[in-house]
Amino acid sequence: MDDSGPPCKRCAERNLSCVLNKSLQTLIEERSQWKTTVTTDLDHIHAALQEVLGRLSLPPLPPLQTTGGADYVPSPHDDGLEREDPGPSCDNSPRVSPRDDALPHVPIESLYQITRLRALRSDDTPDESQPTSTRTPNHPISDFISQGLVSIEDAERLVNFYLNRIDHFMYMVGSGRYRDLESLRRSSPILTAVICTVAALHDPNSNHLYGICSREFRRQMGAAMFDRRIDRDHIRAMCIGSYWLHDVSWTLSGYAIRRATEVNLSGMFQRALENNEEAMDCMRIWYTLYICDHHLSILYGRPSIVREDAAISGWEELMTRSVFTESDKRLVSQMALLIIMSNVRELFGPDTGEPVPRAFAPQLTNYSRQIDQWMGYWTTELMKLHQFIGEFPTKGVILHHHLAKLHLHSHVFRGLKGAPVPTYFQDSAIAAVAAATSIVEMLLTDFDIREALVGIPHYIHSMIAFACVFLLKIAAQHSGQYIEDARVLDMSNKVVQQFRSTAVGKWHLVHLMADGLEKMTLSKIKSPPVFHNPPVSNGMDQTGMQYVNEPSTTMSSMANGNGTGIFNGGMIANPFEEDLNLSTTPFLHFDSGNYDFNFSGF
Template identity: 30%
Template structure:
């Protein structure tokens, strides 16, 4: 086989070199996408395919593509981080927490390392209604202040408080006293700005609070702002408290009350362990404690603890040293004293605030040209609760501990102190152009109630009387019991006879409403437990039952109780359906049903006969065995237990267990 002759004679002597290949063109993005050959066109920047399609001819470059995608991702991440930061900042302000810049930062003297980084992990929390929620628990902050060097000249003194001394030594942040939150404009981000409550509705509720409640709390001690805008700029918590109280005193505002209540409770939860507060936050907690019956005990204690941590209890000493800007702080401390003692007495529990320098020197506080009528009314309340607290410490609140005969000598001293209190303060409580004679008449109301509460202790833990064996009470015990009966009767009668008291009744704190309920309940229980024995032992009707010596008229008791229920029912018409007053009315009327006495006027003898029959025949119910109360009523033992109890029994059953259930069932998120 012969080879094909080579036409190229120039390379006969050797191997012919390969022709050079043209430069390989990298396909553009468009051709790469369609998987076709990318053909260049002479004199054009675009390839043939891109020219025909009319699109940009972009060279395909994997490295450039990765760079572009990375830049795009970073831009998106930066945008999202900015949004997240703004959202977190908004949540912090909404919950009255410090800004992000104020959060714990690593000390400049310590370089951040993996051992210094502590993650924030969620913790499961089970609420009262059994619903499991998740909250983020911040790490325990043991970082030091930025200035770690101790200045001996600026330390807290030679004999400081132990924890203050520990802080001086270690400079650990969370050992400091609570920090005051600087005022900042938060109204642009509060619940009104978010539209949860419209601005028009908020203004209307604020106006109602200023008109109906503001002056009744000692001429505005608990609220120092005159406009809604001012309070919104200073404290979202106080804004929510004021609007919730206003909605609670306005019929038909269930939706607004629900929203404001939820917001307030949510913010109050966040303040429990927060270390940054303002005076308005403390005022918000105290204000809500006066009016929200289901939260009063918790809120009053929280308000006191926050105020003490902010050193409000030392404001009186500063005022006496010439710092006139401390007068409002002293007023706030006095108001918290009254609030906390009202709640303590209502539950029969020991108070948190004791008689300190400020409480002992209220006269010196009033001896100033800056004292106003509200200060006089406030200090009168402080002086009264000093007496009642001393009595609590002397007698306690154990319902099974009766007073002994030697105890009545001290009881007379307390009665004398209350008489002196009225003689001292009533002439100083002048009429007000806004609330009329309520300052002086309200003082008389508290006078009667204090006498009733103290002297009702004479009946505490006595054996239940019976028709078969009724032992005579001692003279001292009978005297105190008669004072209690007279004072309870006077409390109810005074409200009926004083128009300014009746006009103020819708806007007063729940303590006053409970005074009426407690007096009416006490008298009805006396009629049930003691009146039946007296009528069974006496062949004829008498206002002073034989063998007991109690000045007790059952017909008058039933009449006063009905009038009290009817009066409170009229008051409840001007209040929200969630207000405690409606449940008080239902509770009193439920107790009245168990006497089976018609309301039509009868002669004294006929009424006495019917009352004797009603009380005597319903002593034991053959079906229920509960004194005829049955069907969710208060049984005989419960009715007797609360006679002579130092506390009102806010959490007891004489309201038919309905008083607080509405609020307890509300969601708080």
């Protein structure tokens, strides 16, 4: 008789081995083992999810209610159930390419043809990445708003604020075809999340919402990192993040450019010339990525990714097409300036700590003239009053003119370590100080520029910070030579007050910049100057705005920052980008002497 358990009554009477008992016992043992395996697997999954949520700064999961496997410790020799890795996916019906019978032009095509690995397929087109709504009009929406993390009222307020104010500073590229919260939520959860994030960053009444929206956007970005296909709105969301979110802009910009090249976004240029609206939308996104990429390249002193392809250099052809709008005109004006600045960057290269060669002097004059010509053209093209942002488009041209001049001419301070500027670069040194002064005075005197602090990209905020730091370092190292120290300190204090009075969220750059700039200004007040150079006869008036040896007196008068120029009241501002770790910018790399300018606010 089997000793695994008591036999049933019939088997006991006949002294037989009990098969039924053995079957039941085996079944009980198998079910017990299955339960232990399942609960152990759940424990592992739960622990892994907790780790992922912790890295994403999201709330943890509640404890597991199952406890059967809580005390189970797997043996290193216990392999459990065999699990087979499915491996990379292949196309059972590989996509037919018109080049299948021709010699391959791209090596990856050959590898795809012989392996059919789906991840290697790179012939997607922008048409196939168009946003498509996966929810019917009556289908319930499941997102961070429906989950109660943000109320529907707050979400409506944030989206309306973005659509009516913020998006105009990105030429309405961010909103695309969407004009309300409902259409956004049904079509693109990630676009909804980033729009709410940017709006909460700018809204002083939404500080409690910024962290929630930001975490949701980052969560969705992380979840889609390895998605084989993403739609156009996903790339649009990354454009928005790169344009305004200074802490993640570099990462988002590079990733978005990679994903945009996968679908050959710039390849839609010819179709845009045929007045195809969908193709024009692709070009707007591509141009925005170009702007973000080159803004970041200026701010960080690093090489840009996007080069001047046919779509970039052919922007003038698009201006004659019916699909080209007034917002598109502002978009390509930025791109036209950045093409000039890209050439400047190629000329000077990375900062090696060496002074700029004297042979570069003619090139400085040439690029300075190009920037003047750019301003003369676009101030005429963008004279129309904007419905939502007033005169900012025209004034923004003047502001960007000063930003470009500062970036160009400040190179002459490279490698000097506080020593006097060579005589052959004196005109450029004067022009750099005049441009920085004009930037600050525009911010302090022009209403449209002050209003634009709420909405402009973080590139402009960063460049304003650079102008302020540049002037303070000029006062420290070249005291009284290019501008009076007292004037620099007075402007710096006024800028701090202006930053603090700007109604934005507490995590916005202008508030973070105020404390650091105030500390830097106090350091200058308490410290003696490094050099006492005799003042240079630079031809500037008391405002320090007049450029010398410029090719056009008309441009000089237009750039005059003393309120007597064509706009009577100072210059304007435009979008800024990137982090305030300004020590990484190449044009700040001239020695700060005995002063410690590396405050935590910067």
